[in-house]
Amino acid sequence: MNQILKTTKYVVDNSTNVKINKTKIKEFCKTFNKSHINHWINKSPFDLKTLNEKDRLHFLLIFNSISFCYWKEPKWTMEYKSEKFDGAWGMMATLGKSIENNIPILDMKYLSNINEREFEKITKANIRIPLFEERLKTLREISSVLVNKFKGDFSNLIKEADKDVIKLLDLLIINFPSFNDYSLYKGKKVYFYKRAQLLISDIFQAFDGKIYGNFKNPEELTACADYKLPMVLRRLGILEYSKELTKKIDNKVEIIKDSKEEIEIRSNTIWANEFIKQELKKSILNINSININDHLWLLGQIKYPDGKPYHLTKTTAY
Numbered sequence: 001m002n003q004i005l006k007t008t009k010y011v012v013d014n015s016t017n018v019k020i021n022k023t024k025i026k027e028f029c030k031t032f033n034k035s036h037i038n039h040w041i042n043k044s045p046f047d048l049k050t051l052n053e054k055d056r057l058h059f060l061l062i063f064n065s066i067s068f069c070y071w072k073e074p075k076w077t078m079e080y081k082s083e084k085f086d087g088a089w090g091m092m093a094t095l096g097k098s099i100e101n102n103i104p105i106l107d108m109k110y111l112s113n114i115n116e117r118e119f120e121k122i123t124k125a126n127i128r129i130p131l132f133e134e135r136l137k138t139l140r141e142i143s144s145v146l147v148n149k150f151k152g153d154f155s156n157l158i159k160e161a162d163k164d165v166i167k168l169l170d171l172l173i174i175n176f177p178s179f180n181d182y183s184l185y186k187g188k189k190v191y192f193y194k195r196a197q198l199l200i201s202d203i204f205q206a207f208d209g210k211i212y213g214n215f216k217n218p219e220e221l222t223a224c225a226d227y228k229l230p231m232v233l234r235r236l237g238i239l240e241y242s243k244e245l246t247k248k249i250d251n252k253v254e255i256i257k258d259s260k261e262e263i264e265i266r267s268n269t270i271w272a273n274e275f276i277k278q279e280l281k282k283s284i285l286n287i288n289s290i291n292i293n294d295h296l297w298l299l300g301q302i303k304y305p306d307g308k309p310y311h312l313t314k315t316t317a318y
Contacts, residue, residue, distance in 0.1 A: 046096025228300030
């Protein structure tokens with residue numbers, strides 16, 4: 001069992017604010033079929049296949065480096081090809097639009113010295129993007145490390161991992177501090193690595209398990225604990241919240257980063273995904289955690305008039 005599953009399992013076993021309903025997992029799995037397996041980026045407003053292989057790889061790195069915490073009133077919303085996008089779709093479209101406008105956002109030397117005015121232009125929308133300074137700092141960190149240690153080429157870091165996703169995960173955490181996503185729960189470290197895992201998953205799927213995505217053990221990846229997955233799992237009745245936590249989320253009261261409640265939401269999200277995988281493997285042998293993760297995330301893009309909100313936590317982790 002990898003350290004993400006091991007440490008989050010301790011939280012699940014000790015949770016008081018969040019519980020997993022396994023009966024609802026069985027109900028959900030009865031409705032799941034192979035057609036539901038779809039990489040989330042296939043629905044992106046920007047088509048990554050228009051890029052060459054190296055640019056596609058760098059696009060995924062940049063996107064996953066600065067894709068976090070979009071919530072604010074009003075929502076940060078940008079326009080791309082006469083449509084409006086927010087959240088992760090908005091960031092995908094923003095980066096794609098920049099490329100089409102010949103802004104060198106995939107050039108690590110350019111990004112290592114990018115200034116506020118330039119980043120403001122790239123992310124320009126109806127409002128300034130939330131956590132603007134944190135995103136700018138992360139861009140400079142990622143690009144500077146690549147320039148100084150890997151000749152400005154992310155594929156050089158991937159080569160060091162020797163096709164092993166756990167080694168690649170470790171390399172990302174060691175070299176890029178902003179990917180080091182963990183919390184403390186009852187004095188114990190709990191690891192999530194949401195953005196780092198999503199980056200690896202995206203590389204694996206965007207390259208169909210070939211070229212840069214030729215990993216030998218993608219099944220080692222877990223679900224990526226974010227805002228949308230727990231929202232969907234709650235909608236399905238799989239995650240159940242205490243009365244106090246329910247009241248906070250439904251009234252859009254901020255859940256503090258690294259609080260007991262937030263750690264329990266994220267940990268139970270990962271294990272709900274694992275339990276779904278265990279059930280589905282009875283009929284779909286080769287299904288893995290990231291297949292389920294992507295399906296749940298795409299369900300989270302469906303807006304319901306009476307839908308419950310996702311929890312609000314100000315964080316660079318997701």
